[in-house]
Amino acid sequence: MLRQYELVERVISYDPDADVAALNRAYVYTVQKHGSQKRASGDPYFSHPVEVAGLMTDLQLDQETIMTALLHDTVEDTLATIEDIEENFGPDVARLVDGVTKLSKIEAMPDNERAAENLRKFLLAMSEDIRVLLVKLGDRLHNMRTLHFIKSPEKRLRIARETMDIYAPLAERVGMYEYMREMQLLAFEQIEPEAYRTITGRLEQIRQQDGGQVDAIALAIKQALAEAGLKVEVSGREKHPYSIWKKMAERHVSFEQVTDIFAFRVITESDSDCYRALGVLHSTWQFIPGRFKDYISTPKSNGYRSLHTSLIYENSMRVEVQIRTGDMHQTNEFGLAAHWAYKQGDTPDGQVGWLRDLIEIVDASHDAEELLEHTRLAIYQDRIFAFTPKGALHQLPKGSTPVDFAFAVHTDLGAQTVGAKINGRHMPLRTVLNNGDVVEIIKGKSPEPQLSWLAFVVTGKARASIRRAVRLKERDEVASIGRMLFDEIVTRVPAKIGKKATRDAVKRLDLEDEDELMYLIGSGRIDDRAVMEALVPGCTADLEVPIDWSRQERVISIRGLTPGVGFQLAECCHPVPGDRIVGLRLPGKRVEVHAIDCIELASGIDADWLDLSWGKQSIGAVGRLRVTLYDRPGTLAEMAGIFAQNLANVKTLLHVQKEHPFSGYEVDLEVQDLAHLTRILSALRASDAIAQAERI
Incomplete structure (x- = not known):
């Protein structure tokens, strides 16, 4: 544990003007407030906030952040209040401590206690100062380093999964790759202990049998670049164990089949030297097509900049090489935190736009098991955040619709969707969601995703499920x-x-x-x-x-209506028995029965939606077809013959198109049910007289 003077000296080393008295007061305050409290390791509890503060000094963060790290658990775990913090350390530190405290409390809340409005306020306040997240990431990293002291396997697993699904991706999103890699490694050890032991054991074997091979390759790379007049630093290492595990899982290969175990980093003096080094490496060794990425000209959304390439070294060994400048390396390893170094004084303008969105995903995994199983966290640059009526938050790509939202909540909910309310108002399923919308999904009784949804859903999970x-x-x-x-x-x-x-x-x-x-x-x-x-x-x-069913009595019955309530089959979509149907209840009118994929439902009709189904005796509804004939003698007669052969009663026949060599008709047919209509369509499509036949 860092001693008081050691922590202060660290801050003074990069911020000579820091308020030493305030830092000392914060250190003493946290020691006094936590008193005799112990951690699972047996260490004094105050050792944790002190170590978190030490992590913040490694990032050279400002004095207020260091004090926040020291004080971040006092309000939650001692008798101290936010008012006490403000009185002793000022409003800015109090605000930061309050943000970290709220985040910790929300993590522990059961779903039914999460009020949407309070959660929104928290997220908006949080997004105004990224330092709250930086302290929280440091807090989680230190907790992961001491996770093995927790006796309960279930608790260790829960914390590890939460770290893997929330905090490691958050660290990546702000470009803090050192934090991300260490969190992933520590979480991997708990989540997949056997795989962890196997991979780390194999890496140790490689290390023992290496015979200095990594150093030899690094030296060869450095010599090749030096001969070209480039001054560089080169370092080599084995790939991260979790990274190897991911490749094994994604590619369905064994450890032996993962060819690029080694990775090398080349640090140059300038951007132009990065490209010169790349040219030298590609001319010296064969590069692997498709494995080159230029993140210098096109940086990642978190500011990451580097050139990535893979080479075939001697004996067909594949090695990955990253080329970057020293400044790029500092930013790449510590990301947004590097911009909060005291000398910077503020967040870069380019980063401000997505900070508000970024923080909101912290609450996305209110149930880590469900997240891991159904909505594995993916972080994009352009995101929107929508709430369930109970306040649970879900992150989605911009352009998402209620159907995307439903599948993000749960695959079964997406499959059962028949309608949606957005901010309390019925809206079409194709409506694009806005940031902060409260979405209530109206579900039917059985899962029936619709093919037409593919025209507007944007998430990979929704598209694959549909x-x-x-x-x-x-x-x-x-x-x-x-x-x-x-x-x-x-x-x-x-x-x-x-x-x-x-x-x-x-x-x-x-x-x-x-x-x-x-x-x-x-x-x-x-x-x-x-x-x-x-x-x-x-x-x-x-x-x-x-049997000629058309001679039987026409009967239509609908289930799901209040007895005595009138209904009418919608003229826009002509539902027939066998279609999945919903009802629109308009004031003073009969219930309109629509097919679930009716285009009119996308017009924003403000009405109550009813989940309906056909009665067993329903027979003889009218379906509408659009049939395109080849414009030649006999084709109309052949179409009529198909209707007659299939005992379909033609109600109306409308000529809607004549454009050589085609002639189009809209036909209203009285049919038995969807099966009957489908058989007629199959017969039409099989005819040489008919170019196209589809249901309207």
């Missing part, structure tokens, strides 16, 4: 339709069809299994005659006439 669910849903739905059609086909076969006959039919058609047969039937890729012939060879001459 694509996966839609693929499975479409195949299942088509196969389900195919099974119903198969049952109808079977009624026309002059024999009793059992499992054996179906298995034999699958073999005759050279298909993989029964599910593939049902999918082909539902998608219209195999016709009824071929299926019947496969079931009972030679039977296709004796076909029975199917």
Whole structure:
């Protein structure tokens, strides 16, 4: 532990004008207030804030930050108050201590205690001074260094996961790579102890068997650059164990297959020397295509600047080389903290814009397990932050919509989304969210992500989840339709069809299994005659006439409505039984029933949304198709023939396009249900007379 005079001497070494008396008072104050309190290690508790203050002096931070580090736990863990801090050390230090204290308290709060308004106020106050975060990162780093003293494995694991998911990415976001790497290593040891032991053990073996190879490569690089007239410093090291583990996991390879274990850093005197050094290295050794990155001309959003390349050294050894100036190296290792050195006096103008957004992700992981499983933290330059009604905060890329938000909260919630309220008002799902919006997701009873959502979602998680669910849903739905059609086909076969006959039919058609047969039937890729012939060879001459359902009474019933409430099927989307539907309840009007992907729902209609479903006896709704025919004799008759063959009653036929060689029609068809409509579409698309057929 740093002694009082040692800490003061550190500050004086880079800030000769520092108020020594104030620093001494802060040191004595924290020792007195924490008194006989002990840490899990058995050390006096005040050793922790003193060590955190020491970390801040390593970054050469200003006097107020050092005092904040010394005092950061006094309000939370002793009888001291913010008023006491302000009275003794001034309003600026009190404000910083209050910010760190609030952050610690919010970490410990259960979800239901997080009030959205209070959380917003905290985040806004926090973002006004990045020094609060710098002290918190130092606090977390020292806690990780002593984490092994905590006896509870569950608590160690929770803290390690929180560090890996929140604080290490935060350190990276402000460019503090030294902090990030050490946090990741210490957290990795707790989260994956076996992998940690294996990788560090293998690195130790390499080190023992190395025979000075790292030093030899570093010397060769330095000599090659010196011969070109460049004055440089070169250092080499093994890759960070967690970095190796990430590569193994991402690439699905073993330790032996990770080829670039060694990394070298070249420090030059100027920007132009960086590019000269790069040219020398690329002309001396073969570089690996696709592995060169220029972060000097295009710095990372956290200010990181360097050239990265990978070379093939002797014996096909791959090595990574980073080339940068001394100033770049200082900024790269300590990032934004380097700009808070006393001589700087203020944050660079370019950094101010994203500070407010940056701090808000601190609260994103109110449940570390859920974050790790579903919303692994990713930090981008341009982000917005939205709240749940209970105050939980979620970080999203700019341009995100309520659907992105729902998937960020939980995959299941995203899949069940049918509507959303933004700041208490019903809004379309394609609405772009603004910073600070409170988003309430309205969910249905079953998970059914919509393909149309891909047109407006922006997060990778939402897009991947929708694509996966839609693929499975479409195949299942088509196969389900195919099974119903198969049952109808079977009624026309002059024999009793059992499992054996179906298995034999699958073999005759050279298909993989029964599910593939049902999918082909539902998608219209195999016709009824071929299926019947496969079931009972030679039977296709004796076909029975199917039941004409259109002669049955038209009945539509909707579940989810209050008894006695009237409804009408929306003319804009023409929902039919089998569609996922919602209701819009407008004052003084009947409930409008819309298909979930109706474009009118994106117009911002201010109405109550109802989660509805079709009654079992629903039959005979009107679906609308847009059919584009080739403009030649007989094509219209062929389209009408397809409707007749499929027993669909044409309600209206509107000619909407004539542009050689095409002719377009909008057709309203009275159909049995979605399966019936899908079969008609399949038949239309299979016809040579028809260029395109789609549902409107």
